[in-house]
Amino acid sequence: MGNLSTYALGVEHLTVSFDGFKAVDDLTFYVEQHEVRVVIGPNGAGKTTLLDLICGKTKATSGSVMFKNNELLGRPEQNIVKMGVSRKFQTPSIYPKLTVFENLELSHPTGRTVMGSLFFKRTAEIKDRVEEVAKEIYLSDFVHTRGELLSHGQKQWLEIGMLLIADPELVMLDEPVAGMSVRERQQTAELLRRMCNGRVVLVIEHDMNFVREIAHKVTVMHQGKLLAEGSMDEVQANEKVIEVYLGH
Amino acid sequence: MNRFFNVFLGGRSGLIGLLVMAVVLFVAIPLTLDVFRVNLVAKYLSYAFVSIALVVCWGHGGILSLGQGVFWGLGGYCLAAFLKLEAAGNIAKEATSDQLKALTTVGLPDFMDWNQITELPWFWYGFKSLPVTIVLMFILPSLLAYILGTAIFKRRVAGVYFAIITQALAWIMEMLFVTRQGWTGGINGITDLRTMLGWDIRTNSAQYILYFATCILLVGCLVLCRAVLNSKLGRLLVALRDEEDRVRFSGYDAASIKRFAFVFASAISALGGAMFVLNVGFMSPKLITIEPSIYMVIFCAVGGRMSLIGAVYGTLLVQFGRTWFSEEFPAMWYFLMGAVFIAVTRYFPNGLAGIFDDYIVPLGKKFTHRKPPTLATGGLKSVPSVTTVNSTGN
Numbered sequence: 001m002g003n004l005s006t007y008a009l010g011v012e013h014l015t016v017s018f019d020g021f022k023a024v025d026d027l028t029f030y031v032e033q034h035e036v037r038v039v040i041g042p043n044g045a046g047k048t049t050l051l052d053l054i055c056g057k058t059k060a061t062s063g064s065v066m067f068k069n070n071e072l073l074g075r076p077e078q079n080i081v082k083m084g085v086s087r088k089f090q091t092p093s094i095y096p097k098l099t100v101f102e103n104l105e106l107s108h109p110t111g112r113t114v115m116g117s118l119f120f121k122r123t124a125e126i127k128d129r130v131e132e133v134a135k136e137i138y139l140s141d142f143v144h145t146r147g148e149l150l151s152h153g154q155k156q157w158l159e160i161g162m163l164l165i166a167d168p169e170l171v172m173l174d175e176p177v178a179g180m181s182v183r184e185r186q187q188t189a190e191l192l193r194r195m196c197n198g199r200v201v202l203v204i205e206h207d208m209n210f211v212r213e214i215a216h217k218v219t220v221m222h223q224g225k226l227l228a229e230g231s232m233d234e235v236q237a238n239e240k241v242i243e244v245y246l247g248h
Numbered sequence: 249m250n251r252f253f254n255v256f257l258g259g260r261s262g263l264i265g266l267l268v269m270a271v272v273l274f275v276a277i278p279l280t281l282d283v284f285r286v287n288l289v290a291k292y293l294s295y296a297f298v299s300i301a302l303v304v305c306w307g308h309g310g311i312l313s314l315g316q317g318v319f320w321g322l323g324g325y326c327l328a329a330f331l332k333l334e335a336a337g338n339i340a341k342e343a344t345s346d347q348l349k350a351l352t353t354v355g356l357p358d359f360m361d362w363n364q365i366t367e368l369p370w371f372w373y374g375f376k377s378l379p380v381t382i383v384l385m386f387i388l389p390s391l392l393a394y395i396l397g398t399a400i401f402k403r404r405v406a407g408v409y410f411a412i413i414t415q416a417l418a419w420i421m422e423m424l425f426v427t428r429q430g431w432t433g434g435i436n437g438i439t440d441l442r443t444m445l446g447w448d449i450r451t452n453s454a455q456y457i458l459y460f461a462t463c464i465l466l467v468g469c470l471v472l473c474r475a476v477l478n479s480k481l482g483r484l485l486v487a488l489r490d491e492e493d494r495v496r497f498s499g500y501d502a503a504s505i506k507r508f509a510f511v512f513a514s515a516i517s518a519l520g521g522a523m524f525v526l527n528v529g530f531m532s533p534k535l536i537t538i539e540p541s542i543y544m545v546i547f548c549a550v551g552g553r554m555s556l557i558g559a560v561y562g563t564l565l566v567q568f569g570r571t572w573f574s575e576e577f578p579a580m581w582y583f584l585m586g587a588v589f590i591a592v593t594r595y596f597p598n599g600l601a602g603i604f605d606d607y608i609v610p611l612g613k614k615f616t617h618r619k620p621p622t623l624a625t626g627g628l629k630s631v632p633s634v635t636t637v638n639s640t641g642n
Contacts, residue, residue: 055497081499093494095487102483107498111480114508117500120480162498 008033008200009054009170014063016053023049025224027063031217036192036201038211040235041221042245047204048090050221051172054202055087056080067170078112084169088176090204092155096148100139100158103147104130107162129165136194137161138187153184157191164195171195172202177210189213208246220245255478256471265557266467273463283452290459290527292567293466295320297520298544299551299559300466301513304473306545307553308482309509310489312407315414316517316544318421319389321536323518325425326385328438328531329375332357335442357438363430372431378445385522386515393514397507404503406492415538422537437532441525449526462523469516470556476512477556485509546589552601561600 007030014027024046031037039047052058054065056077065072072080095103108129111120134140137157142150150158156176163171176192177185185207192201192214205211211218211232218235220227222245228238235241257263277289298316305311339347340355348354353366360368374380396417400410425432433439441449448454476482484505488495496502525531534540543566551562566588574581596602 057493057497076501077496078499078501081497087497089493089497093491095483095490095494097486097490098483106480106483106487106495109499112499113501114481114504117481117484117505118476118479118508159494162494166499 006033007031008035008068009202010064010066011050011054012064012066014050014053014065015061016049016058017061022224024053024060027221027224027226029219029226029229031200031202033200034196034198036196036203036214036216037219038203038205038215038217039219039221040205040208040211040245041227044223045221046224047221048174049224051087051174051202051204054080054172055085081166081168082109082112084167085172086163086166086168086170087172088156088159088163088174090174090178092152092159094147094150094155094158094162097146099144099146100134100150101130101143103158104133104161104165107165109166133161133165136164137191153180153188156180157188160188160191160195168199170200170202174204175206176203177205177207185210256475258474258478262474266470269557269560270467273467274460278456278459283455286459287455287527288571289564290455290462291524292564293462293560294520294524294527295544295547295567296466296560296563297469297523298517299548299563300470300473300556301516301520302545302548303553303556303559304476304482304485304516305509305513306548307555308477308489309485309506310406311506311510312411312545313414313510313513313541314411314538314545315416315418315421315541316513317536317541318414318418319393319514319517320521320524320540320544321421321531321533322389322392322521323385324521324525324531324535325432325438326375326381326388326518327522327525328441329372330378330381331441331444331525332433332438333372333375334444335440338443357433358440359433359436359438360430365430369431385518389514389518390511393511394507397510398503401503401506401510415541418536418538418541422533425533425536432533435533437530437534439530439532441529444526450529455527458523458526462527465519465523466560469519470560473516473556481505481508546585546592548599549589549592550599552599554598555601558599558601558604565600 009031011030012028014024015022016024027046027050039050041047049058053060054072056072056075060073063073067083067085070083072083072085075083095106098106105122105126108126110126111117131140131143134143137160139150139154139157139161142154147155147158156179160173160176163173173192177188180188189210192203195201196214203211203214215232217230218232219229220235220238220241222240227244228235228241230238236246253259253263257266273293278286281289298320302313302316305313336355336357339345339351339358342348347358351358351361353361356365356368374384396413400413405413425437426435428434443449449458477485484495484500488502488505492502495505521531524535547563547566548559549562550566551560552558566585569588570581570585573584577584592599598605
């Protein structure tokens, strides 16, 4: 320790125990700068819990999560966000009663305090940024539509856009293409490729074709532990992975 | 100027709604009702402060406070304490009055004297001065809301648990005010309030003046609430109500924003309580217990919990209904009130404002082929086209 690391995200000996059940158990892995890492594994492997731990939603029992040489564990959620960590939830969580514009605007990293939001002014700069992100997430024509009226896929994009507008350094996505049509999956893959540029991305996904398309490296989890790690081809050839997850 | 128009008045539709309400309050009611009824309306309107406060914290923020009457009552008690000290001073000046002869310590409120208190308690000193009283009237309820809000929201207690805690608060406050007789006037409350700075508040002309003062302050609070709801903080409240985690993981301290809404709502409520004291001339612990607080939520629900103006109409309607119905069929009143509450939540979740938006606005459109005014407050409405216009600030 003490040396500045070269990796961007370092998860070391991360453990969380719920009444004795270890959802994540002594997990260690490192993600490089500008890397897209996909985490796969069977249901109940602890993938979502891993994201919960990194973003502060769940408190870890022990271990460490270092991002750009800063410890994330033990910080309040909003402070982790301010350090450049953004997270998308599994079920699209957007604000149903607000328009796409308002959804994106609330996610813009200005006026985050009580007084700041009370006296927040919608500047041309913010407007432009919102329009720009809306275009990026294929929702230019829906800027004034309320969130609840969007299709499932559009809601997923909107939430991705809500991360994007904050310009995070670490992006965590929990099953971003679940429930999407083939065409929507392709568009999402394009969107993510553009978005990943210059960022560290951690994705949970079950769709193997999608994983192949975006992943630089794959981490396989099983029962809270690391099962395998490597390129998509290495992982797919791994006997243990075939056994517990991919099937013969 | 344009920004002021949109933010405070809620654009064209908001302004028309406000003007219609102003005509009802400032012209129609004083012209058609006698002074007794006007005073009654003033009393009703002092509850409307709480209704609009609930629109902000419950309707938009999803924070259901079943103890809002506590903050209303604290504001009322503060002003009542000032008026009571003045009344006690007046009695002391009238050297021959019977009331004076009945007292052992002249210059103290009568209830303190009856409770063998011979010196003014230290926390009553502030109420000797009107400016200090007005400051305390806002500070005390806000401070209570701040402490409670910090304790509850930082621990992420929400929803029904929050409602239960606030309801318990109402009960605790009633017990406190009833049992501390020498300090608070006990079960009778603080009564026999006659003058403010020497001005008799019981005359007909005073009651008209107080009625108009109540209306002006209510409209002022309404415009202030609308400004808050039209700010980014207002949209954050809606976001928090529907997806609290998303707000938190967008870098906001959710607890602080909820606490602000709660404190803001309690300060507005407190002003209503003070206006009640001026219009009615007393304050009692029966008004700060659970039942009135639940009424306040019903006023807001009937009017439409998303609509500030709707909440004012809802408050008036339910209380007129209460007065009329409890005179005609006193035993049936509670059943009717319960039925109304169930019907509103089940069939008209947006209350009067929702009925107006869903039935009257389309009807108006049919006849005029134009966009008519709506009652709703801006920000959120069932008519998407209107939402679009307001939300982008075009």
